[in-house]
Amino acid sequence: MSQISSLFPPLCTTHSNPVNPELSASCIWNCPEHNALEAAQAFLSAHNVSFILAQFVDIHGSIKSKSVPVHCLASLVSDGAGFAGAAVQGFTMSPQDPEYMLVADLTTLTLLPWLPGYALIRGTGMVGDSAYALDSRNLLIEQCERLQQKNWRLMTGLEPEFYLLKQDSEGNVSTYDDTDNQEKPTYNYQGITRNAHIIEPLYSALTKVGLDVYQIDHEDANGQYELNFKYDEALKTSDHIQFFKMSAKEIANKHGALCSFLPKLSATTTGNGMHVHCSLVDSEGSNLFNDDNDPHQMGLSALAYQFIAGIMAHAKGLTALLCPSVNSYKRLISGTPDRPSWAPVYIAYGDNNRSAMLRIPYGRIEIRIGDSSMNTYLATAAIIAAGLDGIERKLTPPDPININFFSLTNEQINTLQVDRLPENLSEAINELEKDPFFAEALGEEFIDNFIRIKREEWQRYHLQVSDWEIKEYLSFY
The missing domain is CATH 3.10.20.70 (Glutamine synthetase, N-terminal domain)
Structure with a gap:
């Protein structure tokens, strides 16, 4: 992890320049x-x-x-x-x-x-x-070592979204900035300028330890932001995410704000995603997923298509690891053509297609289903394992689909023979249990324990009676 670049005192001839930006x-x-x-x-x-x-x-x-x-x-x-x-x-x-x-x-x-x-x-x-x-970080190290045996490394870029909120003495939650109330606040400049007292010190903290932050924007929901920093090796990126989450929470807290990575705040609020951009590189740093001769014109190599096929083959079980909470599935909804959810639920891929599980920005793969509640060590380990399974078995994915799934009826989607992700945590855990691959790849003890904990979480949720149920059924029958 590049943390202390310009801060280290000169100690040797190799690193004699204390302001050398290459110093890590x-x-x-x-x-x-x-x-x-x-x-x-x-x-x-x-x-x-x-x-x-x-x-x-x-x-x-x-x-x-x-x-x-x-x-x-x-x-x-x-x-x-x-x-x-x-x-x-x-x-x-x-x-x-x-x-x-x-x-x-x-x-x-x-x-x-x-x-x-x-x-x-x-x-x-x-x-x-x-x-x-x-230890999930150990799991990721183990999967990275599998790649190293082939002289490969997985480069990942994670895009964390988060809410800036406030909570009153009675526990009621609202947007931190009362003026952030536009119906469509995406890219609203006021969201940045009026919260600069939080965003600027967060940016400063990240850059001081070597993270290359290249953009910060106001997202689709009131009080929602996304911060992007440069991709790195998979383990380093997950370490970066932990540092970012800790920094964002503590800096927000200093200003009386609550930084939340909750996947979905309300039925009408856009959820907090954590998209995972992936590319395999060799020992020289060359992108093994890139091939300009791709017949589908997405810049992908045969290796990349095998990796995609592995992800798609294990997509349902993988969902439990990338969308690990009850609340995650309030984000995974189909959406409509005029108001997409930005959280696709269809097991498909396509050229820059944000309505599919996998989007292809030329020459790399973006996995779009994960949310900001995921354990990035575990999620990345699972992605490597599933992708390697596709490579080792030389799997072939179906053809890409470059249409807006949100504009299709269920009948049209069925005609395309496109399957759907699990609709709630219970379904996802069942799919994880049905797919023995993850127990084999990540360890039976770990997966069994994860399933047990998540079933208990689902049971606690299922025992609750919501306000919606009272309003819907109190005098209905």
Whole structure:
């Protein structure tokens, strides 16, 4: 992760320029002229860091941390920070089990610009002598290693959407900016300028640690925004997303706002998506998904079509991992021609077709069904696994469909023989269980545990009686 580019003091002839924009944590810690631990300690001392947040995520992607005094960095790297795994949701550990140890990776060391005196670090979750199988970041590392065996890397660009809200003393939620009330507020400049006191420090925090932010816009719902930063290797991008989520929440909180990644705020509100752009590259960085001789004129190679076929073959089970909450499926609706949902529900792909599950911006693949509640480590691991399955079995996808699905009737869609994604979390979990592939690829213990937790979540939801039911049925029968 490129975190500290212009902030590191010159320590060697290779990195003698302290304002060199090429300078990153990764190149410093791996430089043969540096002792990695000493370089990290010097960096932390130069920036008056007192505490390091040793950080990992639970099965939902929720960030967990322990504050470690900076003088303990050496033991954090050698032994790790210990956590009672039985207290972490999704870690199937008991009180008598060994601790979950987060063994720090110095290449992930990152300052927290909005919290002076603090840095964070990530690493490998260990139980005993083994990488813990229920740590989703470990799952992604494992899938990336499968790619490395072929001299490939998956480059991903994730597009997180979020709401800026406020909540009163009674728990009522509304848009943070009262003037953000246009019927069609997409790209509304006032949404940016009147909330610059939140957006600018967020931008500053991200850029200070090396994220290349290239656009911020007001999205389709009141109080909704999207921030885009440059793609990177899959693991680094997921790390970036965790840093972005933490930064956005904390900076918003400082200004009395609530930053929410809830997939769907209301029936009439556009949902928070997290589109995943993918391309495989070789050891030289060449895009293996790109082929200008593509007969469909989408710039895709045979390898890319096999990857697409793998995603489509496992689309229903994959949905449970990319759309992991009850609320996710309030976003996955069909929409109408005049008001599309921007969250396609049809298992298809097409050239720049935003109404299909997979959109093809020339020479790469965009997976459009995921939302901002997903655990990006888990979701990306599942995407790699499904795509590799298509490549290894040399699967062939159906032809692309370049029509607006929102303009078609169900009968017309059936004629095209296009299947639909699950309509709720219960259906998605059933599809995940029916597809043995993900248990084989990501581990039976992990998938079984995920299914159990999500079935409990569905059951808790199903036991609730909503206001809609009272209004609809109170005096109807």
